[in-house]
Each structure stands twice: as structure tokens, then as C-alpha cells.
Amino acid sequence: xxxxxxxxxxxxxxxxxxxxxxxxxxxxxxxxxxxxxxxxxxxxxxxxxxxxxxxxxxxxxxxxxxxxxxxxxxxxxxxxxxxxxxxxxxxxxxxxxxxxxxxxxxxxxxxxxxxxxxxxxxxxxxxxxxxxxxxxxxxxxxxxxxxxxxxxxxxxxxxxxxxxxxxxxxxxxxxxxxxxxxxxxxxxxxxxxxxxxxxxxxxxxxxxxxxxxxxxxxxxxxxxxxxxxxxxxxxxxxxxxxxxxxxxxxxxxxxxxxxxxxxxxxxxxxxxxxxxxxxxxxxxxxxxxxxxxxxxxxxxxxxxxxxxxxxxxxxxxxxxxxxxxxxxxxxxxxxxxxxxxxxxxxxxxxxxxxxxxxxxxxxxxx
Ligand code: SF4
Ligand code: SF4
Numbered sequence: 001x002x003x004x005x006x007x008x009x010x011x012x013x014x015x016x017x018x019x020x021x022x023x024x025x026x027x028x029x030x031x032x033x034x035x036x037x038x039x040x041x042x043x044x045x046x047x048x049x050x051x052x053x054x055x056x057x058x059x060x061x062x063x064x065x066x067x068x069x070x071x072x073x074x075x076x077x078x079x080x081x082x083x084x085x086x087x088x089x090x091x092x093x094x095x096x097x098x099x100x101x102x103x104x105x106x107x108x109x110x111x112x113x114x115x116x117x118x119x120x121x122x123x124x125x126x127x128x129x130x131x132x133x134x135x136x137x138x139x140x141x142x143x144x145x146x147x148x149x150x151x152x153x154x155x156x157x158x159x160x161x162x163x164x165x166x167x168x169x170x171x172x173x174x175x176x177x178x179x180x181x182x183x184x185x186x187x188x189x190x191x192x193x194x195x196x197x198x199x200x201x202x203x204x205x206x207x208x209x210x211x212x213x214x215x216x217x218x219x220x221x222x223x224x225x226x227x228x229x230x231x232x233x234x235x236x237x238x239x240x241x242x243x244x245x246x247x248x249x250x251x252x253x254x255x256x257x258x259x260x261x262x263x264x265x266x267x268x269x270x271x272x273x274x275x276x277x278x279x280x281x282x283x284x285x286x287x288x289x290x291x292x293x294x295x296x297x298x299x300x301x302x303x304x305x306x307x308x309x310x311x312x313x314x315x316x317x318x319x320x321x322x323x324x325x326x327x328x329x330x331x332x333x334x335x336x337x338x339x340x341x342x343x344x345x346x347x348x349x350x351x352x353x354x355x356x357x358x359x360x361x362x363x364x365x366x
Contacts, residue, residue, distance in 0.1 A: 001042025002267070004248040007206030008168040009147050011071060011111070015242055016263055017045035019212060019251035020059075024052040026255045028061065034260045035062035041264040045071045047171070047210065047251045048101065049116065049151070053080030056104035064106035073149055073169065073210065074101055076136050077116030077127070087117060089126045091135060112169050113145035115161070119154045124161060133165070151212070153178075155190035155198045162201065170202055171251075173213040174241050175220060176279050177227055192290070197318070202246030204320035211250040214241045228282045235274040238266050243293045245311060280348025288350045297343035297353060304332045306343055306353060313360045327364055334360035 003012045018038050023031050035046075035058070046063075050056065063070060079086040079097050088094055102108065113136050118124050127133055139145040151171035152158050158170060178189050189195070202209050214237045215221050223231040232240075234252070241250045254260045266274070277296040280288070291310040300306055309330065315323035327333065337357035344354050 001264070003042075003044075004208070006169060006208035006248050008208065011147075011208075012044075013071060013208065013249045014042055014044045015249055016043060016238070016266060017047065017210065017249040017251045018043055018260070018263075019047045019253045020050040020055050021253040022051055022255040023058060023253070024050065024055040028058055030256055031055075031058045032062040034254060034257045035059065037257050038254070038260045038264075039063065039066055039070070041260070043260075043264075044069060045073075045210070045249050045251070047073050047212070048105070049073075049075045049078050049085075049114075049212075050080070051085055051253075053083045053085075053100075056080075056101050060104050060106035067107050071111040072105065072107065073112035073114055073171065074098065074110045075114045075116035075151065076132055077114075077118075089123065089130055089132065091131045094132050095135065109143070110139070110145045112147045112149040113139060114149035114151050114169075114171065115167075117151050118157060118161070119152055121157055121160065124157060149210075153189055155194040158198050159201070162205075162207070167207060169208050169210055169248075170198075170246075171210045171212055172198065174199075174209070174211045174244055174247065174250075175214055175216040175237060176232070176240060176276070177216040177220060178213075180279065180282075196290075196314075199245045199247070200315055200318040200320070203315055204318060204323070207246070208248035209244070209246040211241045211244075211247055214238060214250050214252050228279075230278065230282065232276065232278075233273065234262065235266055235269045236276040238263075239274040240276045240279070240292075240294075243307070245293075245315060277348035280350065289352070290349065291351050291353070291356070292349055294349070296348055297346040300337075300343060301340060302332065302336050302338055304334070304336060304357075305330070309334060309360060310353075310356070313363065316364070324364065328366070333366050334358070334364065335366045337361070 002015045005012055076094050079088040079093050147168035149169040150161055150167045153173045179195055219225040220232045238250055293307040293311050295307040297306055312323045312327035334357040339354045341354050
């Protein structure tokens, strides 16, 4: 397992976490084994927007003795009063739901208390008006909640809420369908540029992103369901997500020991298995010509880390001074580019990289 630091909180978080949409399907015995296997493999981050309320006693049984070494994100707005998942903006319902979750999880605190799944501006207005955000902050004051999170699919609303309140983690849906789908991206999920601006803002402000829907609800894993008409494997999807600025952890669902082990095997895959360059052949036109930091163009004969240089440049352009400093600290910079064009011919996303290196050199000064 590899770990990333959420700069906002200093938490050291596993790149691969576990989402809880499906775990309850496994039943208590298998689910307990699967969760224990995940922790044994280094997973320390769990999302608890569960698909069903029977998930919480499973976590309590599986992980309560390990609790102090783990991070839980718990959602203020997820309701399980009818056992299956529901969404609520009613303060009393939210309070009852969180109290029940804490009891069944056998924990007294929440690492990341989440403003849950808001996609419309008027939902945020109601969240504030109904006192749910104040309740979350009261619990933070009391030490029950350590940090504040926000989950949303909507870039415009994410920007607004980040302007208005201080958050420590964003849970955001990231996958190639939402980023690059031709005609499949709902307006509420934003354009390529709006989504990129969210990633860049989080990276710049040190707010970690925990990723939901990395496989687009499984659609991407099945050619007959994929909007691209082609399937990706889970390792291509995980690598795609982990290459995005701001991302600290990805939270795929799992419902068996076997599925957990398949996720943990991410680090054992050869480069060609997780390489997602085929996306370049079906990404929407808006996405082409923009570096996605995939490193498919490497190696550069001059030893430049092309993906990293581009990531720092894009962040610096968006106003991230720290990214500029990171760039200036690199051993090999855009000024070392000799314009050989190897990267241009290798880039599946049609980035004219040799020309871009000249622009980077001019902008960064070296
Ligand atoms: S230039 Fe192209 S191949 Fe190279 S990192 Fe960027 S998107 Fe990937
Ligand atoms: S054009 Fe520049 S960055 Fe690209 S491979 Fe050649 S030397 Fe490296």
C-alpha cells in the first residue's frame, strides 16, 4: 500500500480505501473477513455512505478493535431509518441516523463528518437553514467530529461551498465517463474545465479528494454498458483516478475477500495493465490537447518527468504558488527539453508536448 497526506489535516491515508455501497451483500461472516483483509493489506480509510444500514454492525464487529488506526468518513444526510439508504435534509432524522451509526460502528468519534451528497444549490441553502451544518460544527466543537468533509458531484456547487465554509476533504465522483464522456456527461457534473478547476483548487488548498464511483458504477468495466463501447479494467480506472491532482484516496466498493484482494493487487500490476492511454481514442474533443499526467509519453531522452512538470505547470497557472516552488526544485525542467518530439508522437491525448515545454519554460523562467 502507498499513502498520501491530506495536507489540510496531516492525516496519512491509504491510496486505496473502501467504499461501503455493497459490503452488506456479503453477509456478516464474509464481510468481516473482507474488511480485516483490507486492513491487513494496508487500507486505513473507509467511507460509510453505506448502501444499507446493516453495514454498520458489520464494521463494528470487524474493525472496532483497530479503530484508532483507521479513518471513517460519516455522512450527515444519509438516513437508514428504513434500513436501506435514504437521503435527508431533516435535522432530527440526521441526528438520529448519526447516533445510530456511531453506536453500531462501536465508535465515539468521526474522523471526517460529511456534508452529504449535495448537488443542487437550494439543497445547500436548506442544509444551512435546517441547522444541519451548525449541528456538524457543534459536534466538531465537542470533539466528536474531527474534520469536515463535503460530498458532491457538481463542480459549481463544490466551488460555492468551498467559498463559504472551510472543508478538509472533498468526496467527488471521478472517472473517465464523467470527465470525458461524449454527450454522456450531465450538465450538473460540469465541463472538462470545470471539473479540472475543482481538482486544481483542492490540490492548491491542500484539501484532499476522496473519490467515489471510480468505475462509474461498474459501467466502465463492461463494454456493453460503457458509454465508450470499450471496457477498462479496474487497474486502469484506479490509476486514472490516482493521477488526478488533489486526490488522496479512491474508495471502490467491495463485497468479498476476493474483491478486496483484487483491489490490493493494484500495486502488483505491470505498467501495460494499468496504462489507460486507450482513453485518448474516445475522449471528447474538449479533453484532447490537455495533459492528463498519464506518463504514457515517457521515457523522455532528457530525463524529464513530463507528467509531473505538466501537473505543476497547470497548478501554477491556476494560482498555486507551492506548485511553482515544487517545479523550481525539480532537477530536470522544461528548459532541458531539446524538442525531440518523442513525447508528441507518443501522447494518446494529442498534447503537443514539445511546444508546451517551451511555454512552460517561458512561464516558469527555467
Ligand atoms: S503529454 Fe500526453 S502522454 Fe504525456 S503525460 Fe501528458 S497526457 Fe500523458
Ligand atoms: S520533446 Fe522535450 S520533453 Fe518531449 S521527449 Fe523530447 S526532450 Fe523530452
